[in-house]
Amino acid sequence: MKTIISLMVNGEQVEAAVEPNKTLVQFLREDLGLTGTKHGCGLGDCGACTVIMDGKPVNSCLVLAVQAHGREVLTIEGLAENGKLHPIQQAFVDKGAIQCGFCTPGMILSAKALLAENPQPTEQEIRTAISGNLCRCTGYQKIVEAIQEAAKSIEGTEV
Amino acid sequence: MLLPKFEYHEPSTLEEALQLLSSLGGNAKVLAGGTDLLVRMKQRIDKPAHVISIARVPGLDAIIPRNGHGVTIGSAVTARELSRHELIIDRFTPLAIAASRLGAPMIRNRATIGGNLVNARPAADLPPACMVLNATVKLKSAKGERDVSVNEFFRGPGDCVIEPHELMVCLNIETPAPWSGGSYIKLGARKTLEISMVNVATLLTLEGPDGPIIDARIALGAVAPTPLRAFGAEEFLIGNKPSEELFQRAGEIGVGFCSPITDHRGTMEYRCMMIEALTKRCLMRAWENARAWKP
Numbered sequence: 001m002k003t004i005i006s007l008m009v010n011g012e013q014v015e016a017a018v019e020p021n022k023t024l025v026q027f028l029r030e031d032l033g034l035t036g037t038k039h040g041c042g043l044g045d046c047g048a049c050t051v052i053m054d055g056k057p058v059n060s061c062l063v064l065a066v067q068a069h070g071r072e073v074l075t076i077e078g079l080a081e082n083g084k085l086h087p088i089q090q091a092f093v094d095k096g097a098i099q100c101g102f103c104t105p106g107m108i109l110s111a112k113a114l115l116a117e118n119p120q121p122t123e124q125e126i127r128t129a130i131s132g133n134l135c136r137c138t139g140y141q142k143i144v145e146a147i148q149e150a151a152k153s154i155e156g157t158e159v
Numbered sequence: 160m161l162l163p164k165f166e167y168h169e170p171s172t173l174e175e176a177l178q179l180l181s182s183l184g185g186n187a188k189v190l191a192g193g194t195d196l197l198v199r200m201k202q203r204i205d206k207p208a209h210v211i212s213i214a215r216v217p218g219l220d221a222i223i224p225r226n227g228h229g230v231t232i233g234s235a236v237t238a239r240e241l242s243r244h245e246l247i248i249d250r251f252t253p254l255a256i257a258a259s260r261l262g263a264p265m266i267r268n269r270a271t272i273g274g275n276l277v278n279a280r281p282a283a284d285l286p287p288a289c290m291v292l293n294a295t296v297k298l299k300s301a302k303g304e305r306d307v308s309v310n311e312f313f314r315g316p317g318d319c320v321i322e323p324h325e326l327m328v329c330l331n332i333e334t335p336a337p338w339s340g341g342s343y344i345k346l347g348a349r350k351t352l353e354i355s356m357v358n359v360a361t362l363l364t365l366e367g368p369d370g371p372i373i374d375a376r377i378a379l380g381a382v383a384p385t386p387l388r389a390f391g392a393e394e395f396l397i398g399n400k401p402s403e404e405l406f407q408r409a410g411e412i413g414v415g416f417c418s419p420i421t422d423h424r425g426t427m428e429y430r431c432m433m434i435e436a437l438t439k440r441c442l443m444r445a446w447e448n449a450r451a452w453k454p
Contacts (some may be wrong), residue, residue: 003167020167020210023197042160043198045352056239056268061160062197063269064190066167066215110264126193131351132263 005069009034010078011114018065025049027065028075036105040134050106051075057113059132076105077114087157088112088150099137099148104117106133111147120151160201168211173299176326177248178214181301183209184323185401191235192269194262195278219328222247229333234273234296234326238262241272250334252448253360263352272333273327274313279319279385280354286313286386287360287378288343294332298325305333313385336374338365340448344441346433348424355381356425357433361445363384363401368450372396377409377442381424382417382434390414392438399417401446403439410438 002017009032016031028034028051040048042061049060052074079086085093088108098104107130114121114129119128126147127140135143168187170176180187186209189195191214199205213219219235222244230246241247241258248255261267261275261284270425275285276296289309296312298305298321309330312319321327335341341362347353358381364374375396380386392412399405
């Protein structure tokens with residue numbers, strides 16, 4: 001039996017009827033067409049499906065869409081403002097932190113959640129924050145550098 | 160991977176949740192963080208006809224200090240909350256460290272203490288920490304409630320004493336005595352998203368900063384069908400002055416309580432060597448924390 005859910009996705013109120021066995025990643029991709037969130041392993045191991053729910057990064061493959069009722073969800077599509085990339089996205093471009101790109105949305109959202117609570121993380125803290133996001137191109141070094149760069153540029157704009 | 164079909168229930172009170180469990184019992188699974196249950200359902204290991212989410216039952220996600228005597232931890236408290244909560248870090252250290260080593264950040268944001276205990280995996284992170292803290296769990300059903308020591312909670316891999324109509328609502332833990340300190344060490348091939356090859360939790364209580372050991376607790380995970388307490392090694396420590404040599408001997412005794420298996424994570428021989436080494440190391444850390452105890 002379908003359930004009506006209502007949630008905020010990237011700042012917009014969304015209402016839909018969903019089957020209980022539909023995961024949040026399926027709902028975002030199939031019902032809302034937000035295909036920036038990737039469906040990887042489906043088991044919480046790879047982090048490709050990372051979204052930010054109520055301020056915390058979660059594996060959207062292990063959250064039911066019905067569980068997101070009343071919550072706030074941020075996906076990679078919600079980062080850019082007025083056509084301008086978010087500083088973390090820009091840093092990933094500038095630092096060459098994107099290879100095949102499949103892990104990138106998850107990496108960027110994990111980085112976003114980290115920088116929101118810890119604007120000046122150490123390298124170790126960055127590595128811990130993205131430790132649930134696998135990059136099979138193994139471009140971790142560039143990703144870490146991009147997050148360091150993003151931290152600097154966000155700090156620069158706020159001062 | 161897709162989930163099989165099931166009927167979803169989202170009770171908004173504890174009474175409603177217990178009623179559902181009492182009527183659906185064996186056909187239902189409780190959904191807390193979902194980091195184990197949804198994986199098992201996708202793999203078709205669990206095929207419940209009904210799923211009861213406890214996310215909207217009020218109060219299950221609270222950490223409530225009890226006037227310095229102890230703490231009540233709701234069963235839906237996440238690993239993230241445990242690893243960052245000042246009181247847990249300060250007084251119930253093994254639990255905070257174990258929670259910080261569970262899974263990866265996204266998993267810790269969802270995984271709950273209740274789920275980690277009820278799943279009863281031999282290598283789980285939180286059980287050994289709860290065991291050295293002598294935690295008791297409160298199990299409620301529509302008909303009544305009972306308190307069970309975590310030390311008597313596990314029966315085998317994936318098996319514990321909870322009945323299908325029962326819900327774990329909270330854990331109660333007494334604050335360890337003055338001059339207590341504890342720690343937790345997890346050994347794996349990598350630092351994150353790892354299932355322990357061996358894990359150890361310890362708690363030591365000293366008579367004073369330089370005094371002898373008046374209480375000692377050691378729990379080991381991934382070394383037997385259930386996590387276990389190395390009671391013999393604990394008794395050996397009590398009454399003695401702490402030292403590296405003493406802890407080495409306790410580790411050697413501790414190995415005798417274990418029956419590790421050989422699997423793709425490590426061999427039985429290697430696990431035995433690591434039980435010895437990590438017990439000693441974890442006791443050293445507990446000693447350090449006990450000496451640094453502050454009122």
